[in-house]
Amino acid sequence: LNESIDEQANLIIGSQDLYPGIMGQVEKLEEKQSLIKYMVNSPKKMKVTEENPCFVKRETHKRYYLDVYYAPEISQKRINSKSETGIKYANERNGSERYVNAYSFGFGGSIVFPIGLSLRTGVNFSTIKERFEFVKERQTKSVIIKNPQNEPIDTITEEIIIPGHIYNKYRFVDIPITIGYEINLADFKFAVNGGVGINVTTNHAGSVYAPDIMKLLSLKEENEAIASIYKKNVGLSIIGSFGLNYKINDRFMILAEPSIRYYVGSIAESSYALTHKYMQVGLIAGIRYRIK
Numbered sequence: 001l002n003e004s005i006d007e008q009a010n011l012i013i014g015s016q017d018l019y020p021g022i023m024g025q026v027e028k029l030e031e032k033q034s035l036i037k038y039m040v041n042s043p044k045k046m047k048v049t050e051e052n053p054c055f056v057k058r059e060t061h062k063r064y065y066l067d068v069y070y071a072p073e074i075s076q077k078r079i080n081s082k083s084e085t086g087i088k089y090a091n092e093r094n095g096s097e098r099y100v101n102a103y104s105f106g107f108g109g110s111i112v113f114p115i116g117l118s119l120r121t122g123v124n125f126s127t128i129k130e131r132f133e134f135v136k137e138r139q140t141k142s143v144i145i146k147n148p149q150n151e152p153i154d155t156i157t158e159e160i161i162i163p164g165h166i167y168n169k170y171r172f173v174d175i176p177i178t179i180g181y182e183i184n185l186a187d188f189k190f191a192v193n194g195g196v197g198i199n200v201t202t203n204h205a206g207s208v209y210a211p212d213i214m215k216l217l218s219l220k221e222e223n224e225a226i227a228s229i230y231k232k233n234v235g236l237s238i239i240g241s242f243g244l245n246y247k248i249n250d251r252f253m254i255l256a257e258p259s260i261r262y263y264v265g266s267i268a269e270s271s272y273a274l275t276h277k278y279m280q281v282g283l284i285a286g287i288r289y290r291i292k
Helices: 002-015 022-025 031-041 085-094
Strands: 063-081 097-112 117-146 154-184 188-205 208-210 216-218 236-247 252-263 272-288
Touching: 031 216, 063 085, 063 117, 063 236, 063 252, 085 097, 085 208, 085 272, 097 154, 097 272, 117 188, 117 208, 117 272, 154 208, 154 236, 236 272
Parallel strands: none
Antiparallel strands: 063 097, 063 272, 097 117, 117 154, 154 188, 188 236, 208 216, 236 252, 252 272
């Protein structure tokens, strides 16, 4: 067994030029046998040179991964009018609906080729939560104006506005398809990806102002008015991400990738007076498992 380990160690020593800093660390091991085992059994068999001290040996075969992730996000919304007559309506909706939070989670698989090219796909679930503040009720109140002698001299009518609020939610289910490139480092993998998301379904909950800004339209109700506002399938989105993924061991990595998603078209129907678009920026955090 010792002869076998010695042979493997000699092959490693003969085929790699170790960077002096790493060699100095290895030399601290007290016994030669420990040195051999360290070099043979190291999960990161690094090819490190003085000119290129960070990169590991290039992969020689394809690798397959499974990902599970969660991403807190910041959502930016744009509601615009299609005509001058709808500008007031668009402004009212933009002013009364405010971002609260957004997030995505999902799972997927990827294949990475020896040259670093990668292909990813999976299923992504996104939720955007907003606070809709509206006029719940309008009341009138008569106020009597009196002079210093406490005699009534006039009567005015005041309008009292009673506010209300509702939390709206927009949920998307997408299939992301991306192509990317990965660079294999000693402790990390640098990855950059870009592609498209194919929307499978979209649903909405809450309420918004009607075009007259006097009534509310419930997004849960299935009627002709609501059916003419939002799509059940919003089409394509452009997605991208990059980051450093930390290698826990030979099988597991921690994902940390800033991401962006932009829905190309309006999530509102073409017959609706307004366009409604979203862009989301987030940080993907998760676990990647190497299958093969």
